[in-house]
Amino acid sequence: MAFVTTTEVKSLLQISVTTWDSYITSILLIMPDWIIDYCNNHFLNSELYYTANTLTFASQTITDSASGFVTAGFIANMEIYIEGSDNNDGHYIINTAAAGSLAVKNKTFTAESLSKVITICQVRYPDGLKLAVASIIGYLLSIGKGQNVASESTGDYSVSYLTDMPEHIVKQLKPYRIVKFV
Numbered sequence: 001m002a003f004v005t006t007t008e009v010k011s012l013l014q015i016s017v018t019t020w021d022s023y024i025t026s027i028l029l030i031m032p033d034w035i036i037d038y039c040n041n042h043f044l045n046s047e048l049y050y051t052a053n054t055l056t057f058a059s060q061t062i063t064d065s066a067s068g069f070v071t072a073g074f075i076a077n078m079e080i081y082i083e084g085s086d087n088n089d090g091h092y093i094i095n096t097a098a099a100g101s102l103a104v105k106n107k108t109f110t111a112e113s114l115s116k117v118i119t120i121c122q123v124r125y126p127d128g129l130k131l132a133v134a135s136i137i138g139y140l141l142s143i144g145k146g147q148n149v150a151s152e153s154t155g156d157y158s159v160s161y162l163t164d165m166p167e168h169i170v171k172q173l174k175p176y177r178i179v180k181f182v
Contacts (some may be wrong), residue, residue, distance in 0.1 A: 003125030004028065004133050012134035013141070020141060027137050032091065035129065039173055040180040042081050042091070048073045048122035055118050057088050057109035060095070062120070067099040074102060079123040086112050091123060132172035139169055 006024045010016070036042060050072040054065040074080065074097045083089050087110035095103045
């Protein structure tokens with residue numbers, strides 16, 4: 001996910017050592033799905049999208065016989081969201097962009113050739129998510145350091161641990177949540 005880097009997280013948490021770099025990087029790889037699910041928000045940029053019924057999916061490539069990707073504004077390293085396909089809806093990062101094709105990174109499409117309308121939209125995360133993500137990672141790091149004790153006793157030793165994300169951290173995501181009716 002492109003909304004925050006390991007360096008930015010370390011800066012926000014005032015971490016100067018490299019001890020936690022691989023852990024932070026690993027968390028950042030799974031954070032997009034958690035944020036999107038929790039917020040019920042795909043963070044779509046309604047100003048940069050492409051809708052067509054001329055798309056085919058194969059391996060790591062979307063092909064457009066109308067060749068409209070570059071004109072629409074898609075470029076390498078942009079995160080996109082696909083909607084309307086039979087099997088390939090979801091978030092992807094563009095590896096390379098050409099007029100008639102988009103190649104994506106680290107994911108493979110299910111082959112399909114459709115004549116129905118599919119929309120590809122740029123994903124744009126608000127900068128405010130950087131602090132929320134850094135706070136979540138800071139909390140997860142504190143758990144790893146044993147700082148998640150909620151209460152302790154001494155007679156017949158008893159201890160309880162924090163098991164949920166603290167409310168003050170989750171509140172940072174509230175402005176980005178979209179109400180979901182079930």
